[in-house]
Amino acid sequence: KTWSFRGGVKGIQGSSSADENMVVELGDGSLMMYIRTTIGIEKSYSYDKGYTWSDAVNANITKTVSRFFLSKLDSGKLLLVYHNPPAKDGSRSYLTASISEDDGKTWKGNLIIDERNGVSYPDGFQTKDGKIYVIYDRNRGSDMEILMAVITEEDILAGRIVNPESRLKVLVNNNGKQPPKTPExxxxxxxxxxxxxxxxxxxxxxxxxxxxxxxxxxxxxxxxxxxxxxxxxxxxxxxxxxxxxxxxxxxxxxxxxxxxxxxxxxxxxxxxxxxxxxxxxxxxxxxxxxxxxxxxxxxxxxxxxxxxxxxxxxx
Incomplete structure (x- = not known):
């Protein structure tokens, strides 16, 4: 019913547009915040339930300025879905899922969910059977596609699909447009x-x-x-x-x-x-x-x- 200010983060000097932040609780009870900014992703920590936060630093994960998805899995590992273009050019391509087994210190796996240009704004959740559902859009101004990936921790850590029930690039909606042509x-x-x-x-x-x-x-x-x-x-x-x-x-x-x-x-x-x-x-x-x-x-x-x-x- 009511809201009150608890705390805030000081960003890196020279960066701006700090928004679309996501927070996870780490194994020791502290909080880690990832922040979308004009340099990519910054991060900050709180050790008092969010009242005070460390000054933000560059997470050195991506240069792409776009929404990412950060979540804690049932196993206690962290999941990050973000852009990882090989050219490091900041393009919204190579939407990638990675897992951290050490509370965000390092990320591994790098499963490419969708390599195409124009993919963005991932979100997701994990079901009780361990499946991870990730939804995102592609070319919202032209193709107007909403797509889904169904993956597992094993897929992500292998860097490829190993679970027979996993799927990538599942078209959920394209605003009534004709489906894209198949290779055949x-x-x-x-x-x-x-x-x-x-x-x-x-x-x-x-x-x-x-x-x-x-x-x-x-x-x-x-x-x-x-x-x-x-x-x-x-x-x-x-x-x-x-x-x-x-x-x-x-x-x-x-x-x-x-x-x-x-x-x-x-x-x-x-x-x-x-x-x-x-x-x-x-x-x-x-x-x-x-x-x-x-x-x-x-x-x-x-x-x-x-x-x-x-x-x-x-x-």
């Missing part, structure tokens, strides 16, 4: 990569090139391209065979008004799609924008390009 469905799209790439569905927040950072993703796609297929391949080379007659669109760079591939594209029969205004394909672009060329291709045609080209296709 993507085998019969009408276009086949010939450079070791794969077919994917065009949408914002999808990674553009397979050998570049997870943070280099589509961010400003014109609406007409949403839902088309594209060849997900390395930045340096992209090629494909057309299996069914269809429209092929080439995304390429324009630097200071000049399209270096204009001559080659024209020779191949492509024409600039003037209905599409030049756009920034990804938010790290500095002085360049993207223009689109189009051609109606026949089954059996093969196309290949070098650096910085995306091949899109609509049957």
């Amino acid at each position: 469905e993507l085998k019969n799209t009408g276009i086949t990569p010939t450079d070791g790439g794969q077919v994917a569905v065009l949408e914002n927040n999808k990674t553009i090139f397979s050998n570049r950072s997870e943070s280099r993703v589509f961010v400003n796609l014109p609406k007409k391209f949403h839902g088309m297929y594209y060849v997900y391949s390395e930045l340096e080379y992209s090629s494909a065979r057309i299996d069914k007659d269809g429209d092929v669109y080439i995304f390429t760079k324009r630097n200071n008004g000049v399209v270096s591939l204009h001559g080659h594209l024209t020779f191949l029969g492509f024409v600039q799609d003037k209905s599409v205004e030049p756009f920034r394909m990804f938010d790290q672009a500095t002085g360049e924008d993207t223009v689109v060329y189009h051609k109606r291709c026949k089954a059996g045609e093969e196309i290949s390009f070098g650096n910085w080209v995306v091949i899109a296709y609509k049957p």
Whole structure:
């Protein structure tokens, strides 16, 4: 019915936006608080039930500024679900579950729950049978997905799924949108990569090139391209065979008004799609924008390009 102030934490100088904090009770009865800030996760301790707290220090766990999930399991071990991108670039990718057996001094296991970009805001609980349910969202502005993972301590400590009943990336809700295409469905799209790439569905927040950072993703796609297929391949080379007659669109760079591939594209029969205004394909672009060329291709045609080209296709 009533609330009163008990205590507060002094954050690290220079950091800000201390919010979405989580507190667990440790084995000796003290409290440990993890705090989301602009440098990642900070931590603080209280030894008097929360009346006073130590000055916050960097937990040195992640640079990603996003909500995490911290909880004490029935075994007494601690569970942390957080972002752990290999590039350490602060992207909301590689949602990872780790376990501490020493009250948060060290973390082990590192089970990757979802490696894709745009995954965030995990929460969870443990049932009496030991299963750990983690729920999170993905691309809330576009895919609008709510997903779930069902895992165990054994899975986390092994760094992989070892329990036959465990599951990852279970779609709970996507705001009524059509479910994403399965790998089997993507085998019969009408276009086949010939450079070791794969077919994917065009949408914002999808990674553009397979050998570049997870943070280099589509961010400003014109609406007409949403839902088309594209060849997900390395930045340096992209090629494909057309299996069914269809429209092929080439995304390429324009630097200071000049399209270096204009001559080659024209020779191949492509024409600039003037209905599409030049756009920034990804938010790290500095002085360049993207223009689109189009051609109606026949089954059996093969196309290949070098650096910085995306091949899109609509049957």
